[in-house]
Amino acid sequence: MKIGQATIKDIARELNVSSSTVSRALKDYPGISDETKRKVKEVAEKLNYRPNAIALSLRKSRSFTIGVIIPEVVHFFFSTVISGIEEVAYSRGYNVILTQTNEKLTREKSSIETMLSNQIDGFLVSYSKETTDFEHFSKLLDQGYPIVFFDRVPDIPKAINVMVDDYQGAYDAVTHLIQQGYQRIAHLAGPRNLTISQERERGYRDALTNHGISIDPKMIVECPIGTDDESQKITRELYEKSSVKPDAFFANNDMAAVGAMLACKALGMKVPEEVGIVGFSNWQFCSMIDPSLSSVAQPGFNMGAKATEILLDIIEKKVDPEKINLPVTLDTELLIRKSSVRSHS
Amino acid sequence: MKIGQATIKDIARELNVSSSTVSRALKDYPGISDETKRKVKEVAEKLNYRPNAIALSLRKSRSFTIGVIIPEVVHFFFSTVISGIEEVAYSRGYNVILTQTNEKLTREKSSIETMLSNQIDGFLVSYSKETTDFEHFSKLLDQGYPIVFFDRVPDIPKAINVMVDDYQGAYDAVTHLIQQGYQRIAHLAGPRNLTISQERERGYRDALTNHGISIDPKMIVECPIGTDDESQKITRELYEKSSVKPDAFFANNDMAAVGAMLACKALGMKVPEEVGIVGFSNWQFCSMIDPSLSSVAQPGFNMGAKATEILLDIIEKKVDPEKINLPVTLDTELLIRKSSVRSHS
DNA sequence: AACGTCAACGCAATCGTTTGCAATAAAAAA
DNA sequence: TTTTTTATTGCAAACGATTGCGTTGACGTT
Numbered sequence A, B: 001m002k003i004g005q006a007t008i009k010d011i012a013r014e015l016n017v018s019s020s021t022v023s024r025a026l027k028d029y030p031g032i033s034d035e036t037k038r039k040v041k042e043v044a045e046k047l048n049y050r051p052n053a054i055a056l057s058l059r060k061s062r063s064f065t066i067g068v069i070i071p072e073v074v075h076f077f078f079s080t081v082i083s084g085i086e087e088v089a090y091s092r093g094y095n096v097i098l099t100q101t102n103e104k105l106t107r108e109k110s111s112i113e114t115m116l117s118n119q120i121d122g123f124l125v126s127y128s129k130e131t132t133d134f135e136h137f138s139k140l141l142d143q144g145y146p147i148v149f150f151d152r153v154p155d156i157p158k159a160i161n162v163m164v165d166d167y168q169g170a171y172d173a174v175t176h177l178i179q180q181g182y183q184r185i186a187h188l189a190g191p192r193n194l195t196i197s198q199e200r201e202r203g204y205r206d207a208l209t210n211h212g213i214s215i216d217p218k219m220i221v222e223c224p225i226g227t228d229d230e231s232q233k234i235t236r237e238l239y240e241k242s243s244v245k246p247d248a249f250f251a252n253n254d255m256a257a258v259g260a261m262l263a264c265k266a267l268g269m270k271v272p273e274e275v276g277i278v279g280f281s282n283w284q285f286c287s288m289i290d291p292s293l294s295s296v297a298q299p300g301f302n303m304g305a306k307a308t309e310i311l312l313d314i315i316e317k318k319v320d321p322e323k324i325n326l327p328v329t330l331d332t333e334l335l336i337r338k339s340s341v342r343s344h345s
Numbered sequence C: 001a002a003c004g005t006c007a008a009c010g011c012a013a014t015c016g017t018t019t020g021c022a023a024t025a026a027a028a029a030a
Numbered sequence D: 001t002t003t004t005t006t007a008t009t010g011c012a013a014a015c016g017a018t019t020g021c022g023t024t025g026a027c028g029t030t
Helices: A008-015 A019-026 A034-046 A053-060 A076-091 A105-117 A135-142 A166-179 A195-210 A228-241 A254-266 A300-315 B008-015 B019-026 B034-046 B053-060 B076-091 B105-117 B135-142 B166-179 B195-210 B228-241 B254-266 B300-315
Strands: A065-070 A095-100 A122-125 A147-150 A160-164 A185-189 A220-222 A248-251 A276-281 A294-297 A328-330 A333-335 B065-070 B095-100 B122-125 B147-150 B160-164 B185-189 B220-222 B248-251 B276-281 B294-297 B328-330 B333-335
Touching: A008 A019, A008 A034, A019 A034, A053 B053, A065 A076, A065 A105, A065 A300, A076 A095, A076 A300, A076 B095, A095 A105, A095 B076, A105 A135, A122 A300, A135 A147, A147 A300, A160 A166, A160 A300, A166 A185, A166 A195, A166 A248, A166 A276, A166 A294, A166 A333, A185 A195, A185 A228, A185 A254, A228 A254, A248 A254, A254 A276, A300 A328, B008 B019, B008 B034, B019 B034, B065 B076, B065 B105, B065 B300, B076 B095, B076 B300, B095 B105, B105 B135, B122 B300, B135 B147, B147 B300, B160 B166, B160 B300, B166 B185, B166 B195, B166 B248, B166 B276, B166 B294, B166 B333, B185 B195, B185 B228, B185 B254, B228 B254, B248 B254, B254 B276, B300 B328
Parallel strands: A065 A095, A065 A122, A122 A147, A147 A160, A160 A328, A185 A220, A185 A248, A248 A276, A276 A294, B065 B095, B065 B122, B122 B147, B147 B160, B160 B328, B185 B220, B185 B248, B248 B276, B276 B294
Antiparallel strands: A095 B095, A294 A333, B294 B333
16 A cells, blocks of 8 residues: 555546646536546546645645644643634644643743744734733734734734623623622632733723722732632632631632632631622533532633634735724623522521 | 844854855855854854754754644643643743644634644644544544544544543542541543543543442442533532432532532532542642542643654654553542541531 | 638746855965 | 866756737638
């Protein structure tokens, strides 16, 4: 058996025709006799011919591949987004090449470099926590490279951003807590440099204000890392060292929420009777823990799908990037479970 | 600004030399004067030259890209594996192109096709639940394509398999339950066509037998889907319709374990006092649920990393595929949490 | 008989890079 | 001065596919 794939030339040789004829026959071009087409296709089948996508890419300066740059694969939300990306890309005939930055800026940059070398047709990016300067992205945008940002989006010209309505999600969550009768609602905030953290905090603040509750800065604590261990510690300290005694938590993410829940339980407080908790992201485990955790669901799959659709539309020039309504926001959904529902007594 | 990347020809034109000279200068070939090298590199820098990986791939018939085929991205274990794959691939200068099969055989096959078209250097595969015939893989192996299977591995000639020691992991888990004094240990088994399910069941059986406990077929129930809903239903039925009254569960995976736990709680039984539970995979939520779930940890990251290393070694001909000790097994680790530890009364 | 028409196909350039084999010139050896 | 060596560089083919244009021969038309 011959090693290496059969090429158009192999078919041509076998039939004593030129490779141009074979190429055209395979694509059902007019000007090729039906007889020849039949024979070509027959031999192609026999030799198990598969077009060489690399050669095609070179010829067309198009690779039918999009590059995805995300902070971490092992993250429920991001893996959901990837799933959405992969789904749409696959159905439209594109490949997905993936790199994770591990939240490192240098890696973000070098990934972009290799992807550019690989003649990527476009980028799908959620930038790293270290990224505060977006020069490396604006340069690409200026050169006309299609980029769609999702979830973590920059505030730079020409950027196309797809994100969830973090503000509304947070607002809904906090409003729900207020309606359940919780009064002293603390916020476990996320890293301050991320827009999503800022938006969620803004939703928290507005919900309180609009319901006539004043904002206590001591009730807002940052959880930069985002692990449950961290927020456990922070929650404990809040009760032990501070004068504030929250009766509810709205957390920037589910991990932090779980940490708060564990800490409260350890301190002998009952959830949801004494302390209400709402998280953000709706990770899988939300429904599995006890009490089940209320959370703001982010449509990760849809976000990946939507971002990919926009990107491919731009790549294929089906839409004018200038004419897209920006930013594209997707609705969140507040999933109310046990951790935030007081039995009406 | 010129659209499109600068090529070697652009550099050549600028300096009035041939493209061969530029190519050699950039690679520090001998036989090029230092003066020329300097100038070439200078212009390359100025034009922001980036080698065209596609052209290189065509020339060398090597794409420096590996294809990963997995059932689902949104799966803690698999996303961990991907992370390991990506890490090693990146550090060795390879790209990762990713597709998920969504457990569909047709999609598995078509993914292979597109990857072959893209001149992938090698495959990393965990096959779908629908896959029972491995002809499409053996054909590739016969043609000399490098493939490394992980987690879900086939029993076919020439296959290189990387997996966790499922047997030992299951054996350890069940032994632990026995030592905790549980007597009637049920097994929530996985899909029968997967080797991993078979191995885990074998570990379960041997652990019982070796500790003098006879095996009751009614204690072994299959959970083909693997959701917590499914196993909740199955668990309930086990208590209600069957004569067996398990006092412990060893589940094929964590989702099933959680289902069993929820069902038991709903039936008013105390975990771990009355029912002990051990899962498999050590998903993130294990430590977050109440009671925390004991589980057999699979080294997902290591598995991805190891599989990738082997694959790249084969691709780069650093090792002879025939000479690898097979199968490559990675040790599991039993993480004992609250769900399986009886307070010694 | 001379010309035009048209179907069917081949030639050769192209995409960007690498590389074996000349080719050229200058420097060294005879 | 002539020949040989050496240092630099260029030519051109190759990787696989596409495509504008030219070629060929069989027809039909006047």
